[in-house]
Amino acid sequence: MSIPSGYAGNVLIVDLGKKTVEIIPTDKFLSDRGIEPRLWLGGDGFITRILWEDFKEPIDPLGPENEIIIATGPWTATAAPQSGRGMLGCIDPESGGFGSGSFGWIFPCTLKYAGYDIVIIRGKSDRFVYVFIDDGQVVFKDASHLRGKKNGETVKIVREELRERYEGEIRVLSTGVAGENLVRFAPPCADGTSCPGRTGAGAVMGSKNLKAIVVRGTGEIALHDPRGLLDASYDAVVKFNEKEPLLKLWQEQGASTCLGTTGNWPLNGGMLAENRDAADFPHFKNVGCMNCFNSCYHWLQIKEGKYSGLRHLGGHMTFLTNSLRNLEIKDFGEWIYFERYLQELGMDPASFSMGFTWAVDCFERGIMTLDDTDGLVLKRGDADLIWEVARKVAYREGKLGDLLAHGLAVASKKIGKGADEIAPHVRGKPYIQRDSKLQALMWSLGFLTSPRGGDWLRLHNVWELAFTPKKIDRYARYIGKDCPTIYDEALNLLDMPAELKKQIFGEAMKVDVGWIKGTGGKALFAAWTENFVALFNSLVTCMFGAATQFLLVGFGPTTYAEILNKITGWDTTSAELMASGERVFNLQRLFNYRLKGWTSKDDVWADKRAYEPGKMGIYKGKIVPWNDTLAEYYAVRGWSKEGIPTKEKALELKLGQMAEELEL
Amino acid sequence: MNERVIVYDPFYCSGCMSCMTACSTYNNGATSLTKARLQIMRHEGHAITGIDEEDDLVFDYINCQHCEDPICQHFCPTLAIHKDRDTGAVVVDKEKCVGCGMCLAVCPFGAISYDSTLRRITKCELCGGEPQCVRFCPTGALQFVPKDLAHLPKRDRLGRKKAKLRGRISEEKPV
Numbered sequence: 022m023s024i025p026s027g028y029a030g031n032v033l034i035v036d037l038g039k040k041t042v043e044i045i046p047t048d049k050f051l052s053d054r055g056i057e058p059r060l061w062l063g064g065d066g067f068i069t070r071i072l073w074e075d076f077k078e079p080i081d082p083l084g085p086e087n088e089i090i091i092a093t094g095p096w097t098a099t100a101a102p103q104s105g106r107g108m109l110g111c112i113d114p115e116s117g118g119f120g121s122g123s124f125g126w127i128f129p130c131t132l133k134y135a136g137y138d139i140v141i142i143r144g145k146s147d148r149f150v151y152v153f154i155d156d157g158q159v160v161f162k163d164a165s166h167l168r169g170k171k172n173g174e175t176v177k178i179v180r181e182e183l184r185e186r187y188e189g190e191i192r193v194l195s196t197g198v199a200g201e202n203l204v205r206f207a208p209p210c211a212d213g214t215s216c217p218g219r220t221g222a223g224a225v226m227g228s229k230n231l232k233a234i235v236v237r238g239t240g241e242i243a244l245h246d247p248r249g250l251l252d253a254s255y256d257a258v259v260k261f262n263e264k265e266p267l268l269k270l271w272q273e274q275g276a277s278t279c280l281g282t283t284g285n286w287p288l289n290g291g292m293l294a295e296n297r298d299a300a301d302f303p304h305f306k307n308v309g310c311m312n313c314f315n316s317c318y319h320w321l322q323i324k325e326g327k328y329s330g331l332r333h334l335g336g337h338m339t340f341l342t343n344s345l346r347n348l349e350i351k352d353f354g355e356w357i358y359f360e361r362y363l364q365e366l367g368m369d370p371a372s373f374s375m376g377f378t379w380a381v382d383c384f385e386r387g388i389m390t391l392d393d394t395d396g397l398v399l400k401r402g403d404a405d406l407i408w409e410v411a412r413k414v415a416y417r418e419g420k421l422g423d424l425l426a427h428g429l430a431v432a433s434k435k436i437g438k439g440a441d442e443i444a445p446h447v448r449g450k451p452y453i454q455r456d457s458k459l460q461a462l463m464w465s466l467g468f469l470t471s472p473r474g475g476d477w478l479r480l481h482n483v484w485e486l487a488f489t490p491k492k493i494d495r496y497a498r499y500i501g502k503d504c505p506t507i508y509d510e511a512l513n514l515l516d517m518p519a520e521l522k523k524q525i526f527g528e529a530m531k532v533d534v535g536w537i538k539g540t541g542g543k544a545l546f547a548a549w550t551e552n553f554v555a556l557f558n559s560l561v562t563c564m565f566g567a568a569t570q571f572l573l574v575g576f577g578p579t580t581y582a583e584i585l586n587k588i589t590g591w592d593t594t595s596a597e598l599m600a601s602g603e604r605v606f607n608l609q610r611l612f613n614y615r616l617k618g619w620t621s622k623d624d625v626w627a628d629k630r631a632y633e634p635g636k637m638g639i640y641k642g643k644i645v646p647w648n649d650t651l652a653e654y655y656a657v658r659g660w661s662k663e664g665i666p667t668k669e670k671a672l673e674l675k676l677g678q679m680a681e682e683l684e685l
Numbered sequence: 686m687n688e689r690v691i692v693y694d695p696f697y698c699s700g701c702m703s704c705m706t707a708c709s710t711y712n713n714g715a716t717s718l719t720k721a722r723l724q725i726m727r728h729e730g731h732a733i734t735g736i737d738e739e740d741d742l743v744f745d746y747i748n749c750q751h752c753e754d755p756i757c758q759h760f761c762p763t764l765a766i767h768k769d770r771d772t773g774a775v776v777v778d779k780e781k782c783v784g785c786g787m788c789l790a791v792c793p794f795g796a797i798s799y800d801s802t803l804r805r806i807t808k809c810e811l812c813g814g815e816p817q818c819v820r821f822c823p824t825g826a827l828q829f830v831p832k833d834l835a836h837l838p839k840r841d842r843l844g845r846k847k848a849k850l851r852g853r854i855s856e857e858k859p860v
Contacts, residue, residue: 315823
């Protein structure tokens with residue numbers, strides 16, 4: 022096999038313990054491991070395969086044997102739309118299982134321009150260092166002066182001391198204070214602004230005595246058909262702009278759109294029509310990662326209140342959702358400061374805020390006392406108290422800080438006294454909001470089936486969420502339509518085989534309140550979406566342009582195939598790409614099964630309240646049919662009743678070698 | 686007058702660099718940021734580091750302005766540079782260019798670059814009349830407009846900004 026155009030051509034393996042650097046041609050690296058690029062593409066596909074080969078037994082994720090794997094894909098750093106993304110993987114310190122996360126801004130592209138498709142970092146350094154990848158040269162630099170520095174400061178200091186020749190030449194992926202202190206949900210942060218969140222890889226960096234990975238790349242990416250790629254990309258974006266019903270919302274609101282689109286998310290008992298107002302906050306402009314036509318960052322300044330004058334680049338939905346739901350912060354300035362503060366410390370907002378809200382629950386029930394909280398009276402809505410707790414966690418200060426830094430699952434076991442029965446996590450990973458029954462079925466199912474544990478980003482399907490009842494249907498009216506019309510049009514345009522659409526949406530092919538509230542087709546749509554997510558995470562491109570993720574129509578696999586063929590010279594099809602996605606997702610499942618023994622018995626909510634009738638929303642007064650839907654989901658996936666991919670399924674996906682090893 | 690020029694409005698720029706990837710892909714056949722003939726400079730340090738909070742996030746556009754009386758042309762020892770009167774582009778004759786870099790040294794905008802693979806000078810030549818940077822700009826920050834009317838869109842935008850400040854209109858961007 023030889024590596025086609027679109028790949029950078031090299032793999033970098035850094036051993037921090039031995040202080041050695043090895044640069045291997047990508048085709049040699051892949052063929053040695055039997056990885057066919059067309060089957061695995063890149064990004065999450067490569068990460069999954071490398072983790073599969075390297076970790077057969079459970080390890081201490083914060084021990085020297087863990088690896089940091091940064092993988093780009095053939096899509097990254099080319100002229101294809103939204104080419105600014107890469108993936109970062111490791112054994113997740115929070116869950117102990119598979120971990121990977123997508124990140125962007127300019128770091129992944131620069132890494133590829135420096136000539137690397139994959140970077141693997143192993144071992145543990147005896148002193149505090151950062152690694153500087155300067156095109157073909159890789160050196161270890163002393164980082165003792167960077168200890169305790171926040172992410173932004175680190176970027177500034179490193180750029181100055183390496184004397185970048187123009188601003189932005191050097192890109193820095195650093196770990197913050199929390200990562201240094203081994204907080205198990207600390208992600209690294211690229212250029213102080215884009216984090217491969219949810220993985221805890223920042224803590225892995227901290228455990229390796231690695232402050233940052235710094236890159237300068239001046240090369241170029243060869244393409245099979247450069248002008249064909251430009252035409253295909255142009256057509257794709259023009260079509261996107263013509264057909265995407267949620268486009269106007271995106272153009273105006275960027276990444277907080279999803280709160281606008283998902284107007285039916287209920288908060289505190291009321292329907293969330295006001296979410297749209299929360300999402301539509303004042304900002305100077307939207308700013309994007311490389312080659313983005315649908316940019317999500319807000320460049321903004323707070324005008325009034327305590328944080329008046331603060332300028333910030335961000336305004337992302339995870340922070341807003343967490344602030345609103347888990348911390349009950351409602352002030353705009355406080356919400357923006359929450360994002361800024363957690364980015365500086367380098368902590369995952371979902372894991373932190375879920376830990377905090379769980380601690381409040383425990384405190385209110387008397388499970389935790391003032392002795393456990395270092396004398397703090399825990400409650401939601403008090404911003405200064407929350408910043409104080411965040412600081413304590415990042416620095417592992419006091420009893421409470423140290424407890425929450427272990428992650429929710431470990432912390433709840435330590436406290437005992439029933440604390441683990443109200444701990445909102447799945448397989449050790451907290452999700453995004455404390456009430457798992459708030460959303461529609463498919464979105465919540467994603468928490469149970471995600472390879473990362475209770476995580477929503479591998480099944481963020483808005484088809485249920487964006488459906489708004491007539492009385493609050495403001496966005497639809499704003500663009501001069503009504504919600505059923507938007508859905509009818511979107512259903513026609515959705516890039517999915519007609520047969521599959523019939524199975525998901527019924528013979529009538531209609532999205533209405535009955536479909537939204539029902540269970541029909543949901544398991545199948547969930548599986549399709551997860552395969553699709555694994556696909557674009559392997560290419561690697563952004564979820565903010567992809568079908569069903571935050572948009573109704575977006576780019577589908579056909580568009581991906583057209584563009585990928587121009588990059589690589591392959592003749593791949595949408596079906597082949599979807600099979601790649603399915604392969605990656607199944608191997609992630611097998612990986613967790615082999616490493617942790619996770620089966621259907623682990624696809625459960627630790628928080629027993631998830632099995633009680635809902636208090637609001639679609640499941641008000643009703644129990645969510647988790648088990649029935651999961652059983653249907655396993656069947657749809659071709660898995661056994663225990664939730665393990667069968668031998669037939671593995672063979673179909675060309676995972677025969679893995680099936681043999683596991684004796685499926 | 687046929688002559689058209691590229692104008693840039695930082696107000697609309699999202700800093701995505703689609704213009705640069707399109708430029709290098711179209712002209713070099715491979716995607717690169719360093720080899721793109723135009724550059725969007727990203728003065729972003731304070732924005733991403735959170736230090737110097739009063740500073741703005743600034744994107745700036747550097748490209749050949751296709752001068753009426755190009756300084757690079759005057760300094761070229763082999764007479765390889767001339768202004769194409771049809772398209773308005775200042776173009777380099779690859780056969781005559783010896784790669785001395787004099788044009789690179791004298792260009793007041795830093796808009797001329799040296800390609801170490803070709804060992805020749807490269808610069809924006811307006812893609813033969815259809816600049817790919819403008820085609821791929823997702824926000825409309827780059828426009829390809831008649832040179833004698835190039836100032837008007839910016840004035841329009843400034844007018845809107847003033848009107849918005851006075852509370853007369855709600856949308857700063859044109860509808």
